[in-house]
């Protein structure tokens with residue numbers, strides 16, 4: 001599916017692993033084992049969506065199902081030079097569409113208390129903060145648990 005500026009949405013494929021991993025390292029504070037991406041993608045391929053461009057992957061979202069009717073977003077990132085252009089909104093919209101197709105009724109995620117940009121993003125997308133998880137991150141920072149009912 002084409003979006004804008006020669007960008008398009010598609011499911012993750014194994015050839016994307018290095019670029020997605022590099023973007024995760026650049027944009028997210030936690031570190032993940034590269035094999036995790038493959039394991040997760042095989043459990044629900046439609047929940048792992050990338051934004052591609054002629055020069056490579058510019059954004060991705062990675063979700064898992066946690067029960068037949070619930071999903072959790074594990075990772076979500078847009079490359080720094082393309083933030084604030086609506087790409088995250090388009091990607092989240094597509095992810096939620098995949099959730100609805102699968103019969104998911106509730107989507108949850110954790111976000112750092114200090115990550116104001118992401119918190120604003122999630123509120124605008126329709127998520128609500130439902131709890132605080134103390135010391136959720138490796139450096140001890142708390143997380144907001146956010147949820148959206150579909």
Ligand SMILES: CC(C)(COP(=O)(O)OP(=O)(O)OC[C@H]1O[C@@H](n2cnc3c(N)ncnc32)[C@H](O)[C@@H]1OP(=O)(O)O)[C@@H](O)C(=O)NCCC(=O)NCCS
Pocket residue numbers: 027028076077078079082083084085086087088089090110111112115116117118120121122124
């Ligand atoms: C969070 C993130 C994915 C948002 O993607 P994006 O493509 O920049 O978001 P959009 O351009 O679609 O923004 C949609 C809305 O989110 C909010 N928003 C996005 N960036 C914001 C910022 N820096 N400050 C405040 N609000 C912001 C705004 O309400 C915006 O709507 P507006 O443009 O009408 O004001 C992106 O900032 C990112 O990759 N951040 C680093 C990684 C990260 O923190 N991931 C989430 C981990 S839980």
